[in-house]
Amino acid sequence: MTEQHSESFYDALGGEPALRRLVGSFYDQVLVDPLLEPVFAHFTPTHVEHVVVWLSEVFGGPAVYTERLGGHHAVLSSHLNLNITEEQRARWVEVMLATAAKELPADELLQRRFAEYIEWGTRIAASVSQPGTELGEPGPAPHWGWDGLA
Numbered sequence: 008m009t010e011q012h013s014e015s016f017y018d019a020l021g022g023e024p025a026l027r028r029l030v031g032s033f034y035d036q037v038l039v040d041p042l043l044e045p046v047f048a049h050f051t052p053t054h055v056e057h058v059v060v061w062l063s064e065v066f067g068g069p070a071v072y073t074e075r076l077g078g079h080h081a082v083l084s085s086h087l088n089l090n091i092t093e094e095q096r097a098r099w100v101e102v103m104l105a106t107a108a109k110e111l112p113a114d115e116l117l118q119r120r121f122a123e124y125i126e127w128g129t130r131i132a133a134s135v136s137q138p139g140t141e142l143g144e145p146g147p148a149p150h151w152g153w154d155g156l157a
């Protein structure tokens with residue numbers, strides 16, 4: 008943890024309520040975006056809640072995704088065979104970061120670390136989404152904070 012941030016990354020970003028606002032607003036935009044909407048043809052309302060729970064765990068909140076929703080392996084599996092293009096990945100990032108700028112605190116390091124996770128995570132999602140991917144055992148859920156990937 009850096010000197011100027013005594014609060015945990017999770018608390019600083021506003022915990023689960025902030026992530027719920029972020030993800031809700033994000034999918035409102037994704038589901039009407041011409042490039043992204045076709046990828047989310049099988050979207051369900053539980054999707055939003057599951058992404059909130061995943062992001063909470065990654066950023067230092069409770070490990071509920073690992074305990075109840077299948078953990079890292081399940082998140083990666085959700086993206087298998089989606090065939091996400093680089094254009095779609097980049098658009099996903101663009102919408103997410105624009106939403107984070109509005110919904111998360113205007114702390115420069117917090118926004119930067121969040122953006123780094125999003126860049127990293129979307130590259131993995133797009134990579135495993137290509138045909139023929141075999142996941143193997145991906146290990147525990149990643150953790151991300153003031154110093155990036157823990």
Ligand code: HEM
Binds near residue numbers: 054055085086091129
């Ligand atoms: C940091 C990046 C990402 C995170 C944290 C993430 C997180 C998740 C999670 C937690 C789920 C499971 C939802 C559930 O259980 O219902 C999921 C599913 C999904 N994700 Fe992502 N995702 C990321 C990137 C992407 C990208 C870049 C795309 C496409 C452009 C994408 C498209 C999808 C789709 C279509 C599903 C639903 C698959 C189905 O129908 O079950 N994701 N994602």
